Amino acid sequence: xxxxxxxxxxxxxxxxxxxxxxxxxxxxxxxxxxxxxxxxxxxxxxxxxxxxxxxxxxxxxxxxxxxxxxxxxxxxxxxxxxxxxxxxxxxxxxxxxxxxxxxxxxxxxxxxxxxxxxxxxxxxxxxxxxxxxxxxxxxxxxxxxxxxxxxxxxxxxxxxxxxxxxxxxxxxxxxxxxxxxxxxxxxxxxxxxxxxxxxxxxxxxxxxxxxxxxxxxxxxxxxxxxxxxxxxxxxxxxxxxxxxxxxxxxxxxxxxxxxxxxxxxxxxxxxxxxxxxxxxxxxxxxxxxxxxxxxxxxxxxxxxxxxxxxxxxxxxxxxxxxxxxxxxxxxxxxxxxxxxxxxxxxxxxxxxxxxxxxxxxxxxxxxxxxxxxxxxxxxxxxxxxxxxxxxxxxxxxxxxxxxxxxxxxxxxxxxxxxxxxxxxxxxxxxxxxxxxxxxxxxxxxxxxxxxxxx
Amino acid sequence: xxxxxxxxxxxxxxxxxxxxxxxxxxxxxxxxxxxxxxxxxxxxxxxxxxxxxxxxxxxxxxxxxxxxxxxxxxxxxxxxxxxxxxxxxxxxxxxxxxxxxxxxxxxxxxxxxxxxxxxxxxxxxxxxxxxxxxxxxxxxxxxxxxxxxxxxxxxxxxxxxxxxxxxxxxxxxxxxxxxxxxxxxxxxxxxxxxxxxxxxxxxxxxxxxxxxxxxxxxxxxxxxxxxxxxxxxxxxxxxxxxxxxxxxxxxxxxxxxxxxxxxxxxxxxxxxxxxxxxxxxxxxxxxxxxxxxxxxxxxxxxxxxxxxxxxxxxxxxxxxxxxxxxxxx
Numbered sequence: 161x162x163x164x165x166x167x168x169x170x171x172x173x174x175x176x177x178x179x180x181x182x183x184x185x186x187x188x189x190x191x192x193x194x195x196x197x198x199x200x201x202x203x204x205x206x207x208x209x210x211x212x213x214x215x216x217x218x219x220x221x222x223x224x225x226x227x228x229x230x231x232x233x234x235x236x237x238x239x240x241x242x243x244x245x246x247x248x249x250x251x252x253x254x255x256x257x258x259x260x261x262x263x264x265x266x267x268x269x270x271x272x273x274x275x276x277x278x279x280x281x282x283x284x285x286x287x288x289x290x291x292x293x294x295x296x297x298x299x300x301x302x303x304x305x306x307x308x309x310x311x312x313x314x315x316x317x318x319x320x321x322x323x324x325x326x327x328x329x330x331x332x333x334x335x336x337x338x339x340x341x342x343x344x345x346x347x348x349x350x351x352x353x354x355x356x357x358x359x360x361x362x363x364x365x366x367x368x369x370x371x372x373x374x375x376x377x378x379x380x381x382x383x384x385x386x387x388x389x390x391x392x393x394x395x396x397x398x399x400x401x402x403x404x405x406x407x408x409x410x411x412x413x414x415x416x417x418x419x420x421x422x423x424x425x426x427x428x429x430x431x432x433x434x435x436x437x438x439x440x441x442x443x444x445x446x447x448x449x450x451x452x453x454x455x456x457x458x459x460x461x462x463x464x465x466x467x468x469x470x471x472x473x474x475x476x477x478x479x480x481x482x483x484x485x486x487x488x489x490x491x492x493x494x495x496x497x498x499x500x501x502x503x504x505x506x507x508x509x510x511x512x513x514x515x516x517x518x519x520x521x522x523x524x525x526x527x528x529x530x531x532x533x534x535x536x537x538x539x540x541x542x543x544x545x546x547x548x549x550x551x552x553x554x555x556x557x558x559x560x561x562x563x564x565x566x567x568x569x570x571x572x573x574x575x576x577x578x579x580x581x582x583x584x585x586x587x588x589x590x591x592x593x594x595x596x597x598x599x600x601x602x603x604x605x606x607x608x609x610x611x612x613x614x
Numbered sequence: 615x616x617x618x619x620x621x622x623x624x625x626x627x628x629x630x631x632x633x634x635x636x637x638x639x640x641x642x643x644x645x646x647x648x649x650x651x652x653x654x655x656x657x658x659x660x661x662x663x664x665x666x667x668x669x670x671x672x673x674x675x676x677x678x679x680x681x682x683x684x685x686x687x688x689x690x691x692x693x694x695x696x697x698x699x700x701x702x703x704x705x706x707x708x709x710x711x712x713x714x715x716x717x718x719x720x721x722x723x724x725x726x727x728x729x730x731x732x733x734x735x736x737x738x739x740x741x742x743x744x745x746x747x748x749x750x751x752x753x754x755x756x757x758x759x760x761x762x763x764x765x766x767x768x769x770x771x772x773x774x775x776x777x778x779x780x781x782x783x784x785x786x787x788x789x790x791x792x793x794x795x796x797x798x799x800x801x802x803x804x805x806x807x808x809x810x811x812x813x814x815x816x817x818x819x820x821x822x823x824x825x826x827x828x829x830x831x832x833x834x835x836x837x838x839x840x841x842x843x844x845x846x847x848x849x850x851x852x853x854x855x856x857x858x859x860x861x862x863x864x865x866x867x868x869x870x871x872x873x874x875x876x877x878x879x880x881x882x883x884x885x886x887x888x889x890x891x892x893x894x895x896x897x898x899x900x901x902x903x904x905x906x907x908x909x910x911x912x913x914x915x916x917x918x919x920x921x922x923x924x925x926x927x928x929x930x931x932x933x934x935x936x937x938x939x940x941x942x943x
Contacts, residue, residue, distance in 0.1 A: 313755070339755070345785070350744050350778025357748020357762075360733050361683070363755060384738050385745060393726035394717035395940035397733070429941050453943040 162242055163212050165235040167221075167228045170199060170206050172411045173462055177201045178226045179234060188216045190237070197223075197234070202295070202466045203327040214239050283477075289470035297439035297471055298328050298404075298460065301446035302366060304476070306336055309364060312450055313340040315355055316368030316405070325370045326406060326465055352378030352403075356385045359401040359455075366450060369405035372421045372459065386455040387430030402449045404458035407435070408500060408550050409598060411463065415586035420551035422498070425457040426527040426560075432481050433528040435459040437502035439469035441525055444479030452481065461500045484531035486538070490520035493608050494538040496561060497548035498524040501599065504580075505548050508604035517612060527557060535561065536568050543574040544611040548604055553581040575611035580604050626834055628902025634676065634833045635893045635903075636911055638668035641692040642890060643919045644701055645864075648691065648708055652868045656927060657708045661722050664692035666863035669889035670795055671696040673836025674763060674856075677844045681758065683749045685733035685742045686765035688723035693765065697730045701918055705926035713929030717936060740766055740773035743792070747779040750790035750853070761789040761847040769800025771814050777821070780853070784821040787852035791843045792818070794855065795830070797862040802874040815857025823853050830860030831887045861887070 167177065178200040184190055190210040197208045217238040221228055228234065292300070306312045313336075318325045320333040320343040333341040344351040348369065355365040369375045375382065386399045408420035425433045432454055436442040442460070449456035471477070487502070488509060497505040502523050509519040520538050524530060539545050545565055547558030558579030565577055583597045608614075645663040652661045664671075667689075675696040678684070686693045694704050699715065707714025707725050715725045723737040733749060736742040746764025753760045770776060771794055783790050794814045798805050805812055815825040824846060828839040836858060843854035861883045865872050872880075897903045903911075 345778075345781060347778040347781065349775045350747075350782060353741060353744025353775060354748035354751055354779065354782055357733070357745035357750075358752045358755070359748070360745065361749045361752025363752050380738055380741060381744065385736075385741055389726070389734070390943065391940045392716055392720040392724035393728075393734075393940075394715065394719050395943075396716070396728045397726045398943045432942070 161239065162217055163214065163237040163239065164233040165196070165210075165237055167230050167232045167234050168199065168208055169230045170201050171203060172413055173466075174201050174230060176227050176229045179221050179223055179228050180205060182219060182223045184216050186216050186219055190214065190216060202293070204323075210237075212237055212239075215242075217242070283472050283474070288473045290473055291468045292439045292443075292471040293466055293468050294436075294439045294442045294460070295326065295328050295465040297443035297469075298446055299330060299332065301443045302329070302450070303332060303335060305447055305450040306332070306340060309450075310340075311362065312364040312366065313342065314366045314368060315342040315344055315351060317344055317346055317370050319343060319368050324368070326462060328460075328465070329368065348374050348377040349381065352381040353385060355401060356381050356399055359386070359399045360389070360397055364400050364450060366402045366404060369403065371417060371462075372405055372407040373417050373419055375403065375405070375421070382425075382431075382455070382457070383428055387428050390454070391430060398453050399455045400453045401455045402446070402452075402458055403455070404446070404449075405460060406462040406465075407459035408461050409463070409582070409587055409594070412589060412591065412594060413587075414589045418587035420459075420499075420549065420582065421457075422459060422527050422549065422551050423556050423560075425459075426530075426557060428528070430455065431528055432456045432526070433459070434481055434526045435499040436479075436525055437464065437499055437523055439467070440471045440477070441479055441485070441523070443471055444477050445481065445525065447476075447478045448481050451478075456481070459499060464500055464503070479525070482526045482529040482531060484534040485523045485525055486534065487521040487523055488519070490518035490542065492518045492542060493544040493546060493612055494520045494522060494535070494542045495546050495548060495604065495608070496522040496524060496535055496538075498527060498557070499550070501548040501550055504599055504601045504604050507601040508548075508608065511601070511605060512608055515614075517608060517614070519608065524557075530561075532564055532568070536565065539565050539569045540572045543572055544608075545573075545577045546580060546604060546607040546611060547577065548580045548599060550582045550599055553579065553584050556581050575613070578607040578611055580607050628897070628900060630676075631893060631897055631900070631902055632911070634672050634837075635890070635897060635908075636915065637672045637675070637696055638833065638890050638893065639912065640701070640915050640918065641668045641672070641695050643915050644695060644705070644922070645691060647919045647923050648705065649864065649868065651705075651709065651923060651926070657722070658710065659721055659723075660688065661708065661868045662689040662866065663864040663868075664689055664862070666883070666889070667795060667797055667830065667860045668692060669833040669836055669892075670793070670830045670858050670860050671765070673833040674791075674793060674840040676833075676837040677840030678763065679760075679844075681731070681760040682763060683731040683733055683746075683753075683760065684763040684765070685736065685746050685749070687739065687742060687767055687770060688735070688737050689767070690723065690725060690735045694725060694727065694730075694732055694735075697727075697732050699727050699730050699732060701922040702925040705922040706929045709926040709929075710931065711926060711929035712932045712936075713925060717940075718932040719936065719940065740770035740776050742766060743770065743773070743776045744779040746792075747783045747788055747790050747853075750783065750788035750847075751786065753789055754786070759789070759848045761791055761844055763791050763793060765793045765795055767800065768794065768796040768798065768805050768809065768814060769803070771796075771817060772800075772808060776817075780818050780821040780823060783853040784818070784823050787850060789847035789850070790853045791840070791847055792823075792853060792855045794857045796857060796859050798859075799862065799866065799874065801866040802870070804874065813857065815855055817857075818853070818855040823855050824851075825855035825857060828856050828858040830858035831889045831892065833889060833893055860889075
């Protein structure tokens with residue numbers, strides 16, 4: 161029986177890739193372990209090895225084909241004694257559904273979110289835009305700031321020679337050399353403390369955590385050493401440092417790699433905390449973070465690294481820390497979110513519009529300081545609010561926003577504020593349970609229906 | 615503790631010895647005064663005194679040059695005085711007044727001086743070790759020949775981050791002098807009860823870091839070891855570890871009942887190995903100072919300390935709006 165060779169998933173979040181090159185041709189005999197093809201993902205080009213032995217009966221996807229979905233049949237392998245006619249049985253095979261395929265109402269993260277109704281504040285008229293992934297925007301921000309200030313350097317695990325575990329620092333080693341793009345040993349507590357010392361010593365470190373889950377090992381230096389020293393020194397000793405990296409759930413990586421730390425860091429005086437959603441905000445906020453004289457926690461999300469957004473073609477585009485952005489104006493309800501939560505907020509707003517509910521969508525972008533005024537002014541207009549985030553529900557950002565709205569706009573509320581959050585459980589591995597543990601657009605829809613009494 | 619050493623004849627000049635003597639005596643009198651003010655309730659919170667360990671920081675500061683940085687744990691008053699910070703500002707910080715180095719917002723354990731490159735004052739045991747390594751990283755990055763003096767105790771030497779710092783310091787050849795101030799008790803736990811090996815200077819061997827054991831009750835021995843360490847670092851050879859054996863006379867903090875050692879043990883060190891007596895003997899035997907001159911020094915120091923204590927009690931408390939300043943720049 162001929163064996164279908166399927167497009168492999170080469171990372172937890174990969175949904176499609178480019179079949180860059182075939183290294184075998186039809187009629188070749190392959191052994192298990194032979195390299196058959198090179199496959200390019202948004203992170204890297206990887207070799208694809210044969211698992212079974214046999215003869216390549218037919219190549220179904222030509223080299224150079226882009227956007228080949230995971231699990232698409234790309235070739236047929238003939239077993240001993242079979243001939244090419246056996247491939248007829250194998251060819252048509254519909255693409256198998258990936259187990260984490262999302263519901264039809266939810267767009268895939270690889271697609272650009274419609275940007276028609278996104279106002280780009282403070283951008284001169286006539287500015288052109290380039291569609292850029294969040295990943296590229298982050299890299300561009302670091303590169304621009306490193307060009308502008310030689311005290312800025314990047315340090316972390318696999319940031320240099322490997323080009324970044326998530327390819328965010330791609331190309332930086334080539335441009336800036338190993339003095340300024342530094343691979344560290346796996347030693348979060350140590351290199352975080354070292355970077356804090358370098359900041360005290362007058363440098364401007366960017367520390368990349370492969371994920372913020374690993375930064376728990378370095379928590380003492382982030383909080384006790386970086387955030388508190390300015391105060392404890394009576395204003396003498398500042399710590400201009402950026403801690404950045406992926407935060408929150410990726411896909412199927414289990415409880416220890418999936419936590420959102422937004423609420424944790426947002427609690428600490430002495431830190432600034434930002435969590436961008438779009439590529440433009442990622443770029444503009446990271447540039448501001450690098451220039452900031454204070455320690456800045458910069459929370460990214462692996463699931464949106466590959467998402468493209470329009471980024472203005474400006475020589476020096478920055479976004480101020482502490483300023484929220486209204487993505488779309490609306491009258492019936494305020495949806496407030498940040499980071500990947502914006503994906504659910506915007507999708508819900510689209511669907512609500514179809515049902516005649518006009519939602520105002522606010523991206524906080526910064527979680528310390530929080531732009532309370534933008535939120536409160538919106539709630540005073542809409543009289544209803546739903547908060548959306550992926551983190552745990554207890555002592556969440558949404559809880560804090562609810563309390564603030566109650567204090568500052570109680571008389572304007574026509575319904576209690578509802579917090580849509582991740583569930584109060586360690587992240588499960590099983591695909592169906594993981595989906596259940598995360599906040600969904602459906603939950604946002606249900607919350608809006610509740611606060612609008614529909 | 616080794617038997618009492620005879621006062622040595624060295625190449626050290628009388629002038630230099632007098633400088634060491636003054637600095638060590640200043641530290642002792644300052645700490646005694648701090649202990650007194652604590653007892654009066656003028657100083658709050660924790661207060662960790664350095665009495666008995668004076669030769670360590672004074673010897674090492676004698677090997678430092680302009681532009682070097684230093685940082686240590688919460689037992690930090692002496693390090694500040696030794697690098698030239700004003701006793702008034704230190705004492706006023708202990709009393710939580712606006713004239714303190716941190717304007718009253720740091721306290722005994724959290725003081726800094728950007729001017730003197732004193733980077734704390736760290737309340738979390740061993741946190742200063744990676745930070746000091748980072749200061750050395752900045753020196754190398756900036757291409758200076760300055761070094762970072764990173765002090766920590768025998769207790770801190772068992773923290774994992776020390777070895778993370780050792781690894782990077784050696785891997786990247788960073789100019790950091792790691793000074794392990796082994797006063798033999800991590801709070802109430804003796805070295806023997808906490809450390810699998812009592813030879814703390816060997817703790818860097820796995821990371822290929824050069825090191826030596828130093829008699830921390832002998833200021834000249836400390837200074838000479840410091841000079842070797844500093845020369846090694848300035849020449850770009852990477853870090854150096856000094857395992858300095860010393861002794862703390864007072865409790866871990868002011869609230870320490872000291873049940874973990876005998877009074878006799880403490881008394882024996884005081885009479886046989888006191889670092890200040892050691893220098894005084896050298897001064898007298900070398901005829902570098904007369905009894906009257908030594909008395910005059912003592913008097914001068916008492917005056918400075920007394921003025922610091924007065925300042926610390928008359929300097930106003932920080933104004934209430936200071937609560938919300940210095941959180942961000």
